[in-house]
Amino acid sequence: MKITVVGGGYVGLVSGACLADLGHDVTIIDTVSAKVDMINSKKPPIYEKGLLDILKRTVGKNLTASTKYENVSESDVSLICVGTPPKKDGSANLDYIKSAAASIGEELKKKSEKYHVVAVKSTVPPGTTEGIVKTTVLEYSGRNDEDVGFSMNPEFLREGLAVEDFMHPDRIVIGSSDKRAGDVIEQMYEKLNGDVLHTGITAAEMIKYTSNAFLATKISFSNEIGNICKSLSIDVYEVMKGVGMDHRISPYFLNAGAGFGGSCFPKDVSALVSLAEEKDQNPILLKSVLDVNKTQPLKMTEILKSRLCSLKNKKIAVLGLAFKDNTDDIRDSRSIPVIEALILEEADVFAFDPMASDNMKNIYPEINYCKTALEALKDAEGCLVMTEWPEFSKLNDEFNQMKSKIIIEGRHILTIDEKEGICW
Template sequence: MVGKPNRQVAVFGAGYIGLVTGACLAELGHRVVVRDISADKISLLKAGDVPIYEPGLGDMIARNKERLTFTLDLREALDGAEVAYVCVDTPPSASGDADLSKVWSVVRSLEGASHLKAVAVKSTVPVGTGTRVRAALDAAGLAHVGYAANPEFTAEGTAVNDFMHPDRIVVGASDEATARLIAELHEGVDGPVVVMDVRSAEMVKLASNALLATKISFINEIATLCEKTGADVEDVAGAVGLDHRLGRHFLRPGIGWGGSCFPKDSEALRQLANNTGYHLQLLSAVIEVNNLQKRRAVQKLKDALGDLAGARVALLGLTFKPGTDDMREAPSAVLAARLLAEGAEVRCWDPMARPAETEPWTSTSRHASPEAAVEGADAAIVVTEWPQLREVDWAQTAAVMRRPVMFDGRNMLDPAEMRAAGWTYMSVGRP
């Protein structure tokens, strides 16, 4: 325990953000009740199991079991709560705007909770949402309850550390008292508190993710140009990243970004601009580059193999990044769908992924190891940079393939070593 137990907090949503928020607030000494409408999730959590994989989260929940509880019951969650945190997901709607139906469901459920001091939204929402929530709270007789936008900046695989040691804690509050309250909740967190107005705080989250996505798409475009000119993108990115004005982070070429944040937030920001009558040309290009990057991987295999009809292709890694079981917007889904459309047989390996029982996954096969996935295959694609792939005996693996062709979509293996091991090896932006 870092801080002193001094606040009662209700957290709505037991997903990645809600569980990390609840566990970390309990670690700071607060009494936290996490409420979700999924009976399966709450049943698992009450039994001591965590329904998602996030390093350190299970241990933190177990360590704080006296201050951290889970419930399906709204009244139990709100009983005595001073702050209600909204941590539900906001997926894209059919129009590309953020679907705020779960946010509004939580806001409506707060009617009558006059004992609350503040409502804080961690969910990523369009700029202007806070104004609408403020009006809804006022109409529900909760005008005395403060409102804050307190966006999260955690990355899956490092979320617990990101919460406890953030670059910044952004608090957009409707009044000074609410800003102080939210800041006090974070006492013991190793990071500066940055206070601003609600709309600016909402924009910070969207702008941050859009800028990170831009860096990835930029280096992927440079990688394509490196392939055409004979330059090595690894050397280029390394030297560019030494510039203190630019930095090394997110200058890694690959098959594109995915996950729960970058695709959704980039599209949400673009739609927000479109709704104001302004077209974000740069961001639109960033999204287009990312969409094309996955398809370029399939084209490289076609160039190497010829017709993909009847070819066996192994996808090595399915999650959008290592260290998580999250399949949301994973590049592997696009790759699998495109390969199947070309008539290929798709074989898959991933140590953590749990693909949905839907297409394209129902038309693929799962294998227990990278070696098993590539046996008898014509090609392999490194999709996720799981460290297990560095331990594979690639010379031995090449010998059990029909045609040892590899596209390394994460540049994690050494080109000279792979070619010496008998592979026709291709990567991103390396000659």
């Protein structure tokens, strides 16, 4: 199949590259020429395990990137993978969605006889595909919905494991208003073994939001329980191990800690809250999920301050800047509010992350960035561990270089004895 992917960001690049690796002829469209040049040079603009190898195999063969939409009219499917960043009120900004739909429509106008499916992979509020994408594409193309099909095909990719998740999905959700469009999208994935679920378009949109909201809820719930356990001197990890053995609950996303971040959970839960309020619903539980996540990381600086009395002019090591391991993504990283709090307390912050330091410099250029964990720890009077990088679990003698060995961890990864957990 010939596939056009609109958006060369995280979802678009991974999806486009993996579809090309499956044998499809793929063009990725992005407005940033520097990003397009990197892709065409077989250099991924983001870090994702396995992505570089795929680009080496496919670019110049059946994968290319462009700033123009000219390949849309020749393709069988257009996948919309543009961003839906949050507005100030928490609702999803759909400007990029509408712009992509208009550009696709303008290009489809040039060739009216070829059946084409427009599928949305971006996370969008229910009603967006039919209410914005479909109406915009048909308006700009001058065509009707008999020769242009529409689908919602949400992604379920974990950063750091996105290639693995795409190639070995646990489910492929295809929302469509007619069988023909849904069959085309299913054909696109015919080489994969994931279970396929066909739904209505709005149901598919809601599945994505609900999945992320539920996982975020499990995390905030675990953190609430962890805070209670800490006050009772109970190890929350022992508790959650027992809880997770219940097959109705499962052990996943029950790790208490500093909370969730990244490009999906905070944004999507906020958007779902906003959507509910638009419909005169009061999503109390979802609001609480966000409230717990907002205050949870600050408990680390509170504990640290209680141990040191004052943080002013004291060297504090922050290990981990990315929102999770195996990525350089700092979006809504729990280290951001922690660093902000340390700066307000006038601490001297020395940070280390294996991948994300350059990205964090764009937010906090004033703090010190170290090339190794040892450099950050040497003569530090306190240490906060924010990201579950596997290499942090191997640190041992490095902590002996601290001036005072006060170590607070937010990810339950350290193997040393002299540490304190945020909620255990």
